[in-house]
Amino acid sequence: MSKEEYLKSLSDCVFEMEDEKVVTVAEEYLREGHSALDGINLGLVDGMNRAGALYEQEEYFVTDLLLCSDAMYNGLDVLKPHLQSETAEGEEPIPAVIGVVQGDTHDIGKNLVKIMFETAGFTMYDLGRDVPIEAFVDKAQEVNARLICLSTLMTTTMIGMQRVVELLKERGLYGKIKVMIGGGPVSKNFCDKIGADAYTGSAMEAVRVAKMLLNGEPIPAS
Structure with missing residues (x-):
C-alpha cells in the first residue's frame, strides 16, 4: 500500500472501532518507513475527528466514541515510541x-x-x-x-x-x-x-x- 492508503486504513480502524486491526496496520506502516507523527495526526487523529463529527450529528454515541478511542490508543502504543523529539541538542525542555x-x-x-x-x-x-x-x-x-x-x-x-x-x-x-x-x-x-x-x-x-x-x-x- 502507499503511505496515503496506510493513513486511510489507520483512520478507518479508529473510525470503525477496529482495536486489534489498528495494531497490525500501524506496525506495517512503520515497517514501510513512514513517519510516526503523520501516522498519528493524519491517521489516528483523523479517524477520531471523523467519529467526533458523527457524535455531534448524534449518529455516534458516547459508547461508540469510547470504542474508537480504544482503537486510537492501541495505535498510539505502536506509533508513539517512534516519535522523534524536536528538542535541539543542548536546549532545555x-x-x-x-x-x-x-x-x-x-x-x-x-x-x-x-x-x-x-x-x-x-x-x-x-x-x-x-x-x-x-x-x-x-x-x-x-x-x-x-x-x-x-x-x-x-x-x-x-x-x-x-x-x-x-x-x-x-x-x-x-x-x-x-x-x-x-x-x-x-x-x-x-x-x-x-x-x-x-x-x-x-x-x-x-x-x-x-x-x-x-x-x-x-x-x-x-
Missing part, C-alpha cells in the same frame, strides 16, 4: 502543566495535546482529569512551568478555566505563566473574555501557538 478541569473526565483531546507537546520538546506534567483548580497553579509553581494547558468538553466546567486565570492573578503569576485553553465548547471569544493567553482547536495547532506565545510572537487570529 520547556516545563508545562496540562490537565482537564475539575468536573470533567473527558481526556482524549488532552492526551493528544500532551503527546504532541512532548514530541516538540516540552516536559509535560500531566495532572490527569477532574483536576482541582488550585492544583494547576500549585504544580506550575512547583516545577517552574512556563505554561498551563487546560482542557474541557463540558460547558458546565468552563468556569474552571476562568478560575485558574483568576488564581494566577491572585498569586502575582499572571503573565509570567501563560494559559492555553481548548476543548469542544471553548472558543477564541471565551479565551479573550477570561483573560487566557491563547485558544487552539487542535493538538498540532496548540504546539505551534505555544511556541509563538512563549517567544513573545503575536498569535494570528484563527
